[in-house]
Amino acid sequence: MEDEALGAAPISLPTGPHSFTQRLEGLASAVRARSDLVPRIGIVLGSGLGSVADALIDVTAIPFSELPGWPAASAPGHAGRLLLGQLEGVPVACLQGRLHLYEGHQARLVVEPVLLMGWLGARVILLTNAAGGIGAGFAAGTLMVIADHLNLTGTSPLSGPNDDRIGTRFPDLVDAWSPALRALLHECGQAEGIELAEGVYAGLTGPTYETPAEVRMLRTLGADAVGMSTVMEAIAARWAGLELAGVSLITNPGAGVTGQPLTHEEVLTAANEAGPRLSRVVRRFVRALGADGASVQGG
16 A cells, blocks of 8 residues: 555566467557657657657657556656657657666566557667766766677566567577667767777676776676666567667766765766767667668667
């Protein structure tokens, strides 16, 4: 009863062999009642990075809470809306915020927004996030193209019966982060005069920031950045056959690097300052994909 009073009652999801399909059909019907736009690219905007949405035109905005079985986003800096519109002349679906494991959601619910963008027509997914820097070369303000990831959440969105209508039981994650799209992001950064780093993103559950010992562990494991999102979405996107790219905006050094405590306000401030640079890269990236048929691999 306490959870219900707080508006945080668990959402019951079907678990059968076509559970994802069943949910996505209902979600797509709700979206199609509001917009008939077929996106070519899906974009997820992380903490403090929602300004990219300001560049969309002819927008239909749907709050998460108005889609069947989706809760309102509760993370600070996340508006919690699905946007359908035109960006740089390209039809896109844009998630202004995301769902997280630390909000108490099942992994299968966390990935529904990304799968829905694919269900609506997007074949390319661009994930962005705010992250902590692990290595000395990943200072606050760095934009890092994601080359690979470490799923350290202890779970997977694909646990349970497989929905064969969407993807195979055992998806391959070699080159999960498209080398061609990574190269295109670097080209877009160069064209904008914005330097992009590249590295490995480690996804943890949160909501606590990492301890100094955990940051040292992550460095040993080969991580360059750490955050509380993205890895569930990446797994689901590749399972569904979507082409994947991602950029982490490094908002702060990891715990213990400077000896200073970490706050979410610090994350949002840094994201707001560096967000315009990322927005320029994203807009050029979308424009390049739109001119190239929405996929540099022809998918």
